[in-house]
Amino acid sequence: MSKTLNRRDFIKTSSATTVGVATIASGITLTSFAVNANENPVTKDKRWGMLVDTNKLTEVEIDGMVSACQQENGWGSEVHSTGDQKPTWVKKLKVQDKATGKITSLPLMCQHCEEPPCVDVCPTNASMKREDGIVLVDKHLCIGCRYCMMACPYDARSFVHEELTDQREHMPRGKGTVESCTLCVHKVDNGESPACVASVNSDAVIFGDLYDPKSNINQTLKKVQSAQIRADLDLNTGVRYSGI
Amino acid sequence: MNIRYEETQGRSLGFYALIAGLGVFILAALGAVLYMEHYGHYVTGMSNRIVWGMPHVFALFLIVAASGALNVASIASVFQKKLYKPLSRLSGLVALALLAGGLMVLVLDLGRPDRLIVAMTEYNFKSIFAWNIILYNGFFVIVAVYLWMMFERRMNKFTSKAGLAAFSWRLILTTGTGSIFGFLVARQAYDAVIMAPMFIIMSFAFGLAFFILILMASYKWTERPLGDAVVNRLGSLLGVFVAAVMYFVAVKHLGNLYLAENAGVENFILFDGGIYTQLFWYGQIILGGLIPMALIYHPALRGNRSTLGLASILILIGGVIQLYIIIVGGQAYPMEMFPGKEILEGYGGIAAYTPSLPEIMLGIGGIAVSLIAVTLLVKFLPFLPESLADEVADPHHKS
Ligand code: SF4
Numbered sequence: 008m009s010k011t012l013n014r015r016d017f018i019k020t021s022s023a024t025t026v027g028v029a030t031i032a033s034g035i036t037l038t039s040f041a042v043n044a045n046e047n048p049v050t051k052d053k054r055w056g057m058l059v060d061t062n063k064l065t066e067v068e069i070d071g072m073v074s075a076c077q078q079e080n081g082w083g084s085e086v087h088s089t090g091d092q093k094p095t096w097v098k099k100l101k102v103q104d105k106a107t108g109k110i111t112s113l114p115l116m117c118q119h120c121e122e123p124p125c126v127d128v129c130p131t132n133a134s135m136k137r138e139d140g141i142v143l144v145d146k147h148l149c150i151g152c153r154y155c156m157m158a159c160p161y162d163a164r165s166f167v168h169e170e171l172t173d174q175r176e177h178m179p180r181g182k183g184t185v186e187s188c189t190l191c192v193h194k195v196d197n198g199e200s201p202a203c204v205a206s207v208n209s210d211a212v213i214f215g216d217l218y219d220p221k222s223n224i225n226q227t228l229k230k231v232q233s234a235q236i237r238a239d240l241d242l243n244t245g246v247r248y249s250g251i
Numbered sequence: 252m253n254i255r256y257e258e259t260q261g262r263s264l265g266f267y268a269l270i271a272g273l274g275v276f277i278l279a280a281l282g283a284v285l286y287m288e289h290y291g292h293y294v295t296g297m298s299n300r301i302v303w304g305m306p307h308v309f310a311l312f313l314i315v316a317a318s319g320a321l322n323v324a325s326i327a328s329v330f331q332k333k334l335y336k337p338l339s340r341l342s343g344l345v346a347l348a349l350l351a352g353g354l355m356v357l358v359l360d361l362g363r364p365d366r367l368i369v370a371m372t373e374y375n376f377k378s379i380f381a382w383n384i385i386l387y388n389g390f391f392v393i394v395a396v397y398l399w400m401m402f403e404r405r406m407n408k409f410t411s412k413a414g415l416a417a418f419s420w421r422l423i424l425t426t427g428t429g430s431i432f433g434f435l436v437a438r439q440a441y442d443a444v445i446m447a448p449m450f451i452i453m454s455f456a457f458g459l460a461f462f463i464l465i466l467m468a469s470y471k472w473t474e475r476p477l478g479d480a481v482v483n484r485l486g487s488l489l490g491v492f493v494a495a496v497m498y499f500v501a502v503k504h505l506g507n508l509y510l511a512e513n514a515g516v517e518n519f520i521l522f523d524g525g526i527y528t529q530l531f532w533y534g535q536i537i538l539g540g541l542i543p544m545a546l547i548y549h550p551a552l553r554g555n556r557s558t559l560g561l562a563s564i565l566i567l568i569g570g571v572i573q574l575y576i577i578i579v580g581g582q583a584y585p586m587e588m589f590p591g592k593e594i595l596e597g598y599g600g601i602a603a604y605t606p607s608l609p610e611i612m613l614g615i616g617g618i619a620v621s622l623i624a625v626t627l628l629v630k631f632l633p634f635l636p637e638s639l640a641d642e643v644a645d646p647h648h649k650s
């Protein structure tokens with residue numbers, strides 16, 4: 008299996024308009040999103056998704072998911088950003104039902120919408136959705152206008168407010184651009200699960216191809232009741248929750 | 252009556268003092284940009300909750316005012332009002348200058364202003380933002396052509412056609428600016444169809460206020476005659492525009508108040524939003540609306556240029572405040588992520604924002620760029636009639 012970046016595959020399979028990306032000079036290198044075309048092609052026959060069972064998932068496990076993401080993708084050790092300036096790819100949310108008083112904790116990250124408002128509003132096509140449903144920011148095209156952050160209904164995106172050091176090789180980030188959960192695309196393309204999913208030792212969070220009738224996530228979604236956050240917006244999110 | 256246009260002399264001490272004064276603000280703005288870009292946006296008051304801060308307030312204020320400043324020319328060439336004709340060139344110039352200032356602020360607040368070229372070459376045609384970039388560029392071209400038709404005697408006959416094109420373009424442009432917010436479905440503050448028409452009427456008021464101030468100042472400082480006919484007419488027009496803005500604001504907020512899903516954010520702005528509520532009532536409504544209207548319409552003050560100037564300044568201050576409430580206030584109020592549930596932890600609450608000095612300097616620098624552009628261009632090209640005395644400018648003047 009070749010570990011080298013097959014850049015052409017990446018471009019071809021993401022969006023035709025990103026052609027030419029590689030020619031734009033920048034301090035950040037376009038690495039990863041490596042697609043091993045033979046083993047794990049990015050196609051629209053797949054739709055990656057996640058199902059979070061909030062009844063099974065403990066608060067400690069949610070905290071573990073957040074740290075796993077930080078560890079994997081290298082965010083969270085910013086030194087200057089304060090309060091709301093800090094990047095947050097995934098966060099723990101605690102909500103209480105006004106009628107029943109029931110309290111639920113859940114991890115909230117980019118929901119990888121099928122109709123992503125962030126992609127619709129992005130002037131430069133930096134925000135884009137891969138054919139397999141993963142929503143990403145192309146760090147070479149992002150001009151840092153932050154319109155996608157205005158448009159995202161889930162507060163899922165972060166703007167990098169300071170110069171970064173100590174970045175992960177597979178996850179380039181850059182001051183002045185916007186970032187969010189990539190569903191650990193670099194791992195998914197290698198046939199692995201996202202870091203947050205892998206950090207949970209039960210089936211409280213499952214990851215897989217929503218379209219594949221043989222996948223655990225597809226079968227579970229047929230059995231249990233699940234919901235999308237802000238389903239009324241009709242964005243058809245890839246991240247689903249049961250127990251909320 | 253033939254109108255003679257003439258460059259301003261631009262040799263007086265006052266002229267150089269004005270250029271130097273504006274230059275200081277522009278340098279301060281550039282310094283602020285270098286500082287913010289060097290360190291990153293953490294040195295500003297902006298955050299992941301308030302992603303658009305003071306720079307956007309000023310940028311959109313100037314862009315909105317720009318299209319409105321063109322109205323004077325439109326009234327002359329589209330609606331054939333003779334009195335406004337001699338003012339057309341200046342009107343086009345002020346429009347271009349304000350747009351340039353606004354765009355400068357917008358671009359310099361990007362996370363990566365160095366990638367402006369990407370914004371100019373990569374277009375997502377689904378994005379209203381991308382459309383706005385096209386609309387702004389087009390506005391420059393169309394108004395420049397329009398000005399050329401006015402300047403070039405042989406082309407004069409096309410002026411009204413070019414004027415119509417520019418007028419239509421500016422209406423689309425302001426609609427586009429207003430629509431930036433229309434696409435943010437998840438944010439209650441912006442969930443209103445009235446946003447685009449309200450921006451158009453705001454542009455009428457802000458643009459004319461800028462125009463009146465620039466007109467009165469340039470005629471006073473160059474000691475050219477400026478008759479009451481022109482000034483009073485512009486003054487009453489300004490009054491009408493301000494009243495119209497107030498009307499739209501009332502419709503928008505009352506409408507929202509009765510729309511259950513937007514009642515939360517409405518209550519926030521109107522009643523319990525702390526600084527935003529105060530800014531709304533004292534800043535936008537009283538300072539930027541009621542007082543200017545009183546200054547314009549009070550019989551004892553009719554024809555008084557100082558009070559008209561004051562009214563114009565207050566309208567502009569009120570305009571900045573209005574955009575602050577729309578842009579920052581609209582973000583400060585949290586999105587309704589879980590209808591029927593209360594978020595105890597992780598998100599929610601009113602987002603904090605304290606504008607930092609560099610952000611404010613950048614915004615003010617945008618205004619300074621607009622003003623310096625006007626000051627220099629009226630010196631190098633004949634934008635201003637040498638006289639706007641009543642017997643020259645007023646088509647109904649009886650001597
Ligand atoms: S959750 Fe937000 S960032 Fe993620 S795809 Fe949807 S709109 Fe875009």
Ligand code: SF4
Nearest residue numbers: 129149150152153155
């Ligand atoms: S901040 Fe970047 S990704 Fe977001 S809309 Fe602007 S250019 Fe697109």
